Amino acid sequence: MKWVISAENIQQDDLKRVGGKGYALALLGKNGFRIPETVCIASAVYKEYVARTGLRERIQLELHRKDFKEMRWEEIWDCATRIRNMFLRKPIPDSIAKHLSPVIQSRFKDKPVAVRSSAPEEDAANASFAGLHESYINVSGLDSIMEHIRKVWASLWSDAALLYRQEIGLSVEKSSMAVVIQAIVSGDRSGVAFTQNPNDPSQGVIESVYGLNQGLVDGTVEPDRWILDRRTQRIISHTPVNRRYWITPMEQGVQLSPLPESKSQIPPLNAQEIQEVYSRARRSEDFFATPQDVEWTYEGEDLVILQSRPITTLSNGKSEDNRGWYLSLHRSFDNLKSLREKIEAELIPAMIAVAEEMAQIDLTALSDQDLAQEIKRRWETNHKWVGVYWDDFIPFAHGVRLFGQVYNDVMQPEDTYEFIDLLAQTKMASLERNRMLEELADRVRHDPQLAAQLENGDHSKLDQGFLKDLETFIQKFGDLSCAVTGGTQCVQDAMPLFTILREMASHPISPPNQRKSKTTDNLKEKFLGHFDGDQQTRAAELLDLARASYQLRDDDNVYLGRIEAQLLSAIQEARQRIHKQSQAGGKDSISADLKKVLDDLDHGPETLNPYQKQTGQNYKIKPRQLVGQPAGPGISRGKARVIQHHSDLAEFKSGEVLICDAVDPNMTFVVPLASGVVERRGGMLIHGAIIAREYGLPCVTGIPDATLLIQTGDEITVDGYLGIVTLGGTGLGDPGADGLKENQVMDFEGT
């Protein structure tokens, strides 16, 4: 078997062995283009590695955890993250390394290299898939190169690749990944050239930055851009930018730093160089007989081609789905920093102001017509903020992912989600609400008279001090009886809140998980200890950004909830009026304005449970063990409480397992009562998982049809280690035979 192949030895039939990128580079090198010193790790080496380490089957298990069609984007990211961690934690076995190390040592002894993906599916005649797989710049030393080879292999299973699995024919059995290792060319100006503009076939495009190309490729450094006429090769336009940063090599990896003043005033390329770059790219196009996307750099006066591949517009092309939007979530650190400023300084204060402005309006004083107008206005306002949520808040959540990847790269932890422990312990709005609720419950706990008054639902006799605090709570967080994000039911009295307070008062409640605080400091220290100087500052900044991202991922829902609550309270007012009008004078006396606006907002009928036994069927389906994602470690058993409607929350009893479609931040007040959390919506960074982790509760997410398959009262066991929910006892007899007690979170460590 050929393990490592030098570019100069690559033959016509080597495409599958060295992948599209390696093959194209070798052909260019052989035909007079200047390319860096390059070797390729054959794709078969990947196959050997995954076979010998057992990763091949582990990837299969991970990918077959559930049907891809039922996976949300976040779950796909989780899946890719877990697979990546498998590669990070499995060194290349000696039996394979002995074939690679001597060549790498002899060719690149002390030279820094780029380690690039080269998928065999990509070739000059077919499509290439820019941005799906990873490349790493400025890697030095044998150990580091070997580690980066694994990272490149792992990127065969990146979230982007998983999203486009059908287009690229991704399969565990067939797919493989070759790796290109090339000596770094420390170019002082770099860029990309599209021989054909994806938006206008009569044009070509050149983009260029000072320093290395990486900043341009990942969006950190904005490039100067030239549009050229494809036929005459004349420059049609130049779009200069405010040149502020450049990427330069450092000891290991690259760094972003301010561009020296002398360079910032001058475009990176002059007219002659633009012609040279474009002509060279066109020669590549002629050579491969298809328009090319060429990455290049100037080393002094010499133009070096780093890679050339066919142009694709995979992520923003013709498909009608939202995958392009998902890929746009991958934001750079600087991009996320400015997004944070926008969210913290503009959006959140604006959301709070909008909700407060609406709360000031006395709905009862409005005429029917004005109330209808107000409902419409609130609907539009809510709609606008839901849009902002998708455009700005969700992308900002990528801060957590960015940190997670850096953390896992550096620490290579056994638990892929260890990094979340570093992000927890923040002051989330929903936790603050739970603390206030617990304070109120504590007073009920110690005052039997108060408890009795709450049981009777008697407002008038309540202690004035308690009533005042209760009102403050309701003002700040709502009365808990409204499903403020997405629900349709509101209860008119405060009984649900009273019921929850009494339930909380009758059981000791564990505070949010404090056990990790000490470990958190250690983790932070260990993590930052991997960096020196400026890099350490940057790592600390990234952690700070991720914490803000983690906290906002939660708080934004609460703020959005406040706006939606205002919409719902106006709807509620309209419903009450219609009810009164119909009672007073029959159908004809109902306000047409109010009826119309409510009809326009109708959510439609509920769908039927597809698992229900149909008439005439002589069998029924009963779930026993359901597999989702392990989202909070631990195991517990309890009675299920399925939340179909927000009002179901008031029935929640201590020790029950919360089963819901998606844990809404506005329903987390029952989490301290729960012994476990099961959610239909999947992902490690969704609200339910975050809150369950805060309270140290076992949590399983991503169980399709969870709220249909599980019934309130079912006895269930939540295994948050493996992501399994088991229904029923142990089958044929005593439910406690496995050592699990009911309504209790069990710690199996050390058994």
Add this chain to the structure above:
Amino acid sequence: MDKTQTIHKRISELFDSQNLGVLATHRLGQPYASLVAFYATEDLKDLFFVTPKTTRKFSNLKADSRVAILINSSTNQSVDFHRAVSVTVVGHAAEVVGSERQPIFEQYLKKHPHLEDFVRSPSCALIRVSAKSYFMVQNFQNVMELHLNQ
């Protein structure tokens, strides 16, 4: 090689070639069968598998440790009737706890490296089946028994 050694060797070869076996447990007279990924020691005295503690098989074997495991080489073709070898192991099952687990895990994971996350989950139990007897079926109906000294 004597006949006993030949049978022993054949069983070992079958165990090396197969990853999965069918575990039989029972509870209150009701038999229950489950697939398990197993590993057997060279001397054939012990077989090991891993199961979540929330499963029926786990609670069954906790209630009554008597179990059987069927391991066979059939390939779902008609040639199986003359070619396939089946071995039924009967013995007692018990959970392995404490420091004894680590060396067994290492051997187990050599055979099933992809089960690493599963095996190391705190919610899973490592089970040892101490074999009493083996029943080997070949050539459709030829049955040989191998009884281990207790």
